[in-house]
Amino acid sequence: MRTIAVTGSASGLGAAIRGMLEDLDDRVIGVDLHDAEVVADLSAPEGRAAAIAGVQSAAGGALDGLVVGAGLGPHVEDRARIASVNYFGAVELLDGLRGALAAGSDAAAVAVSSNSATGDPSIDPELVDVFLSGDEGEARRRAPAAGGMVYGASKRALARAVRRRATGWAEVGVRLNAVAPGPFASPMMDALLDSPVRPMIEAYPIPMGRRGEVVEVVGAVVFLLSAMASWIHGSVLFVDGGTDALLRPDAI
Numbered sequence: 001m002r003t004i005a006v007t008g009s010a011s012g013l014g015a016a017i018r019g020m021l022e023d024l025d026d027r028v029i030g031v032d033l034h035d036a037e038v039v040a041d042l043s044a045p046e047g048r049a050a051a052i053a054g055v056q057s058a059a060g061g062a063l064d065g066l067v068v069g070a071g072l073g074p075h076v077e078d079r080a081r082i083a084s085v086n087y088f089g090a091v092e093l094l095d096g097l098r099g100a101l102a103a104g105s106d107a108a109a110v111a112v113s114s115n116s117a118t119g120d121p122s123i124d125p126e127l128v129d130v131f132l133s134g135d136e137g138e139a140r141r142r143a144p145a146a147g148g149m150v151y152g153a154s155k156r157a158l159a160r161a162v163r164r165r166a167t168g169w170a171e172v173g174v175r176l177n178a179v180a181p182g183p184f185a186s187p188m189m190d191a192l193l194d195s196p197v198r199p200m201i202e203a204y205p206i207p208m209g210r211r212g213e214v215v216e217v218v219g220a221v222v223f224l225l226s227a228m229a230s231w232i233h234g235s236v237l238f239v240d241g242g243t244d245a246l247l248r249p250d251a252i
Helices: 012-023 045-059 079-096 098-102 125-133 136-146 149-164 166-171 187-193 198-203 214-225 243-247
Strands: 003-007 027-032 065-068 108-112 175-181 236-239
Touching (some): 003 045, 012 065, 012 214, 045 079, 045 098, 065 214, 079 108, 079 125, 108 149, 108 214, 125 149, 136 149, 149 166, 187 198
Parallel strands (some): 003 027, 003 065, 065 108
């Protein structure tokens, strides 16, 4: 039985990931604001520290997997909170639990990014650089002026953070990858469709002609955690019905 920590485990994608892992007989340590083994607020440094300590304690110091799935959508009015949760709440949990993963068995971690990381042309590269510099105060200061694109910027920075960690994580024997979902059925999507960004969501080009289902995104995460993905490391897997390929056909 593997022991896997999942942030954002109480709802949406995180809850679905938890459910599929438990169906596979894995033990899941959930992290969320409520209804989780570790209750913590990842929007603040002290909450992240509490989450790391709580997971380490619950896991007995060794983890076999980690999914950093907690995140806030672009419809959330508190832009600074989006910046804190989506980027800093993810990378600090990754870095803080790397030692526990190194102590686990064939351990792997997955970060949930988004195809908006490449599909949002309004993203300010300077904001992405601020995220990657680790300056949370400056990222929060810039976030309100950035508007909705702070979501895409945080997800682009997260994907780059994953790739930049590939060498160091390989040295301790832990695989690290990201998934970049496109629009899929979820509570976040419902909220987006009830917000002013609905026209943009409905106009978003998807070559397969439909939005995804949550199980399709969960399947990609579970695959990356599995032994079948044992030589996949430092990658960003787009699970978006072909949108990234449509918008960036020559990116490779």
